Amino acid sequence: MKTIISIALSLGLLSGVAQAQSCNTAIEDSTPDIRFVTSGDEVKDLMTNLTWKRCAQGQVWNSATSSCVGTVLSLSWSQALSQGTGDWRLPNIKELLSIVEISCSAPAINETIFPNTPDDYFWTSSPYINNAQAWLVLFEDGNDEGGSKSNGNSVRLVKDGDS
DSSP states (O other): OHHHHHHHHHHHHHHTSOOOOEEOTTSOOSSOGGGEEEETTEEEETTTTEEEESSOTTOEEETTTTEEESOOOOBOHHHHHTOOOTTOBOOOHHHHHTTBOTTEESSOBOTTTSTTOOSSEEEEEEEOSSTTEEEEEETTTTEEEEEETTSOBBOOOEEETTO
16 A cells, blocks of 8 residues: 555656656757847847747746746736737737747747746737637647637747847
8 A cells, every 4th residue: 555655656746847848859940049149038039030038927037047937927818918018019920930949849949048938828919710719829849729818828028129
């Protein structure tokens, strides 16, 4: 009986362990480091001329460790749309898909450029087929799909160029 409990506890503990990103080296990187210019908590994409927040909303940039720390916010679509201040805004589906790293999963993003990105759903500003949904990108695998606007999902902000 103690053995069964020990095994069950071990399995429970192991299931909570974060999995490391998995990348297929046989596939060319879609978002190589040289495509980006980093500046603290921001990064400019030289291919799209967009500037991104390196951290998801709720996280903050830690310059000492060059990483994002803190708890990612889970927001409804209307809350996500209101996160932008100044020139910062919620990206559209095309923009958010432009930072998906197709050679990696869990998360499907360049972790050097966007460290500690959760492999969760991220909102876009793009409405889906019906008015009750909006486009999402799942950074576990980089796929896009529609989701209910009332669901809580992650947010990464973007702005045009150097504005």
